[in-house]
Amino acid sequence: MAISVETFFLNPDAQGTLQAQIQEMIAAGILSGRFRAEEKLPSSRKLAAHLGVSRITVTLAYTELVANDYLSARGRSGFFVSETAPVPPTFSPTQRAQETVDWDRTITRRFTGGDTPRKPQDWRSYRYPFIYGQADATLFDHANWRLCALRALGQKDFAAMTGDYFDQDDPLLIEYIARHTLPRRGIIARPEEILITLGAQNALWTVVQLLLEPGRKAAIEDPSYYTLRDQLSHTGCTLDVIGVDSDGLPPEQIAADTDVVFTTPSHQSPTTATMPMARRRALLQRAAAIDAIVVEDDYEFEMSFRAPPSPALKSIDSDGRVIYLGSFSKSLFPGLRLGYLVGSEPFIRQARALRANVLRHPPGHIQRTVAYFLSLGHYDAQIRRMARVLQERREVLEQVIALHGLVPANRNLYGGSSLWMRAADHVDMGQVASGLRTKGVLIEPGAPFFAAQTRQHHFYRLGYSSIASDRIPAGVQHVAESIRAARA
Amino acid sequence: MAISVETFFLNPDAQGTLQAQIQEMIAAGILSGRFRAEEKLPSSRKLAAHLGVSRITVTLAYTELVANDYLSARGRSGFFVSETAPVPPTFSPTQRAQETVDWDRTITRRFTGGDTPRKPQDWRSYRYPFIYGQADATLFDHANWRLCALRALGQKDFAAMTGDYFDQDDPLLIEYIARHTLPRRGIIARPEEILITLGAQNALWTVVQLLLEPGRKAAIEDPSYYTLRDQLSHTGCTLDVIGVDSDGLPPEQIAADTDVVFTTPSHQSPTTATMPMARRRALLQRAAAIDAIVVEDDYEFEMSFRAPPSPALKSIDSDGRVIYLGSFSKSLFPGLRLGYLVGSEPFIRQARALRANVLRHPPGHIQRTVAYFLSLGHYDAQIRRMARVLQERREVLEQVIALHGLVPANRNLYGGSSLWMRAADHVDMGQVASGLRTKGVLIEPGAPFFAAQTRQHHFYRLGYSSIASDRIPAGVQHVAESIRAARA
Numbered sequence A, B: 001m002a003i004s005v006e007t008f009f010l011n012p013d014a015q016g017t018l019q020a021q022i023q024e025m026i027a028a029g030i031l032s033g034r035f036r037a038e039e040k041l042p043s044s045r046k047l048a049a050h051l052g053v054s055r056i057t058v059t060l061a062y063t064e065l066v067a068n069d070y071l072s073a074r075g076r077s078g079f080f081v082s083e084t085a086p087v088p089p090t091f092s093p094t095q096r097a098q099e100t101v102d103w104d105r106t107i108t109r110r111f112t113g114g115d116t117p118r119k120p121q122d123w124r125s126y127r128y129p130f131i132y133g134q135a136d137a138t139l140f141d142h143a144n145w146r147l148c149a150l151r152a153l154g155q156k157d158f159a160a161m162t163g164d165y166f167d168q169d170d171p172l173l174i175e176y177i178a179r180h181t182l183p184r185r186g187i188i189a190r191p192e193e194i195l196i197t198l199g200a201q202n203a204l205w206t207v208v209q210l211l212l213e214p215g216r217k218a219a220i221e222d223p224s225y226y227t228l229r230d231q232l233s234h235t236g237c238t239l240d241v242i243g244v245d246s247d248g249l250p251p252e253q254i255a256a257d258t259d260v261v262f263t264t265p266s267h268q269s270p271t272t273a274t275m276p277m278a279r280r281r282a283l284l285q286r287a288a289a290i291d292a293i294v295v296e297d298d299y300e301f302e303m304s305f306r307a308p309p310s311p312a313l314k315s316i317d318s319d320g321r322v323i324y325l326g327s328f329s330k331s332l333f334p335g336l337r338l339g340y341l342v343g344s345e346p347f348i349r350q351a352r353a354l355r356a357n358v359l360r361h362p363p364g365h366i367q368r369t370v371a372y373f374l375s376l377g378h379y380d381a382q383i384r385r386m387a388r389v390l391q392e393r394r395e396v397l398e399q400v401i402a403l404h405g406l407v408p409a410n411r412n413l414y415g416g417s418s419l420w421m422r423a424a425d426h427v428d429m430g431q432v433a434s435g436l437r438t439k440g441v442l443i444e445p446g447a448p449f450f451a452a453q454t455r456q457h458h459f460y461r462l463g464y465s466s467i468a469s470d471r472i473p474a475g476v477q478h479v480a481e482s483i484r485a486a487r488a
Helices: A018-031 A044-051 A055-067 A142-152 A155-162 A171-184 A200-211 A226-235 A277-290 A345-359 A364-375 A378-403 A429-437 A469-487 B018-031 B044-051 B055-067 B142-152 B155-162 B171-184 B200-211 B226-235 B277-290 B345-359 B364-375 B378-403 B429-437 B469-487
Strands: A071-073 A079-081 A194-197 A217-222 A238-243 A260-263 A293-297 A322-327 A339-342 A418-422 A459-463 B071-073 B079-081 B194-197 B217-222 B238-243 B260-263 B293-297 B322-327 B339-342 B418-422 B459-463
Touching: A018 A044, A018 A055, A018 B171, A018 B364, A044 A055, A055 A071, A055 A079, A142 A364, A142 A378, A142 B142, A171 A194, A171 A364, A171 B018, A194 A200, A194 A345, A200 A226, A200 A260, A200 A293, A200 A322, A200 A339, A200 A345, A200 B345, A217 A226, A226 A238, A226 B345, A260 A277, A277 A293, A339 A345, A345 B200, A345 B226, A364 A378, A364 B018, A364 B364, A378 A418, A378 A469, A429 A459, A429 A469, B018 B044, B018 B055, B044 B055, B055 B071, B055 B079, B142 B364, B142 B378, B171 B194, B171 B364, B194 B200, B194 B345, B200 B226, B200 B260, B200 B293, B200 B322, B200 B339, B200 B345, B217 B226, B226 B238, B260 B277, B277 B293, B339 B345, B364 B378, B378 B418, B378 B469, B429 B459, B429 B469
Parallel strands: A217 A238, A217 A260, A260 A293, A293 A322, B217 B238, B217 B260, B260 B293, B293 B322
Antiparallel strands: A071 A079, A194 A339, A322 A339, A418 A459, B071 B079, B194 B339, B322 B339, B418 B459
């Protein structure tokens, strides 16, 4: 039997080349059982005319399907569904299950809810996305990333990168981090003291699992990254929230019975305060006095375009009590999901074992691609390009907020990709943010960053990593108008 | 000052093109502070002669470094380290920390130890690797994988795939799994009932976290996948181990107070027994009678080259109590780290929230690459190619083990990629395996698959997914000789 040409149509919205679309149509027809073994395909001339594509495109698609054993070519007779093409299963799916399980009772721990707000996934469709931590595709060195990915996909690397690493990491990436990245933060570490994680959040999660349990106490900055608060609350540990000032976390307020202190000294998240060196030393002294571990989240240190970054806490840690977290996701793209932990060998050994238990290891090909991107210098070039653009946006943003009388909540001397802002005390920025969405403006209300007991509603964050300079003035004007209206 | 040509040398073992190596050398020199701003690079002619490469290679490397702002070109004067090239930090790393933290006391939970054996990472260097679950690079459709990865790296996909997905998955991949993969196992599922995981092990881990805690009881097959046992023991739940027979898990032995049953019906891991349909139904009836959840690990179902795979347990689950686990890592390559969970919506919702808390989401680019590889039909073609090769190896293996009087521990009717073998009762296959390593032979001792209380030492597994047919006879001969020697 011949397969009718009428069963084929191109989807105008589909991604990929025409040839790929034709291949997909035919493979899908075979896999679903619509096209059966021995059936004849339309001639390439006929199908090409029907779809309005060139004949060579159809021929190439057919040839590829022959190579994959979906089709067989029979000289002048044309192309047929191969005798050994895959067949759909002989059994047919049963009807949908009737749910009889009481999942509320069955599930022991619930991870929905919590403090982490849901951000809009369609943020790209907003005209004024003052959103934080997303990739600006226009700033990314896409061409060189592709080249590095291709190199990592080459025959030579492939065998090494596609195997099961068990609990190991890509040695090239570890070597680069140890020899180039960490020394710039003043840190010396051996490979045994470094672990690759699935992004910075996964690094935080790993630390939380290993160091906290009921009966132990964690101290976090307030406001702080909400997901860290969620992660800690799931352990059942005691949680102290310590209000930050314009220099970040005040060490003298850390209680003597604290086991682990979480801090963001380079630029406090979300207030952007940079901790001065004297306070960094005081923090380490306090930690030593009470024998606490310090977890340093050094996110975004590369974006210090207004002042050189200070040495990391970890670099002045003389007794091995600092665990350091770094990430590539912010400077490359968040979908990358790659970060790292640096700490004492006994700690990293347990972190590695936990990671092996949970997910074995981060995908090898991604590790190798990043290793190439770093070692060829593309990463640094990218950072400098981004810093220049962020600096320009920042200048525009500062001028415009001053013009409209909007108020940054504190000094921000180093740079970064966001401003922490304060409205008048009685303004609920959650409501303002909701209203702004209808005008195509996305801002982040500050409330979720505060712990429940200290929650304040008149703060907000303006991210400028994903909004072009020329959109900033009109966007800020909307923000200013909405805040004025809320005050009235 | 000019940089001497003598500081450059090529590493004959280095990976990557000559141009890439030259770029790396120069970038590394700048980043480490050895080459400073304004210093002059050797002329391309000189450097090319010194390294023994073509001049165009050096010129291309220089040009690329100019684009990345490491170098600047000054017409006829040549190339200089750029004024705005990155500089090393002004502070120098401190001395190594003196460890004063008592990590034994500080770490709350230990993940080292446990039942999971460490496999040799250098297994590729063994002449006779009867190893299981590793990638045979010669069987992988590397060319088409590269093309799919490139397509997923294209401009159009890139913006979509590199953003932060928050807690979502690639819709293309989910759609393919729902419409093509699951129907072949007799399963109908909506996108809300599917979650992508970081490999099958991560899927198991997720289920274990959500369903077990102290006071609950899990039942597992014995022998079974050791890492599952480790994962369960970390929850503090009660663990029943149920000995399998030649049809897999006997349902009548599941205790009435069991909360969750873990099973591998398609082919029991590691014994390879396939559970008959009648027993599958009996297992579901037993689970319904005691209101237990059933976790079905359907690994390697595609490798049923001797008999068509039976419908999955999940496909005959009429009350939504089966949670189904699938994986692409085995059929593509284990370093991929991609699997999926299928279950009732309330369960998947919590699994998604847990995943978001731990790692946000699996990397987007990998999800998209797999989606293309599947939808273009390359995956199925790959499966069929692998099945043909595995079948051939399997025939050789069966002939040779019969020749040497080695004994499979049970019938294996479906195919797969390993044989579960039994030596005489008093032979310790752990010792035999150690001895065989010195002869270049890798086999897996069976003991780690058994729970501590039922551990038996005379079983072993012969994997044939990574050993060429022509190596099998000599390898098996070594195994037979070593077992004979151990018996003597």
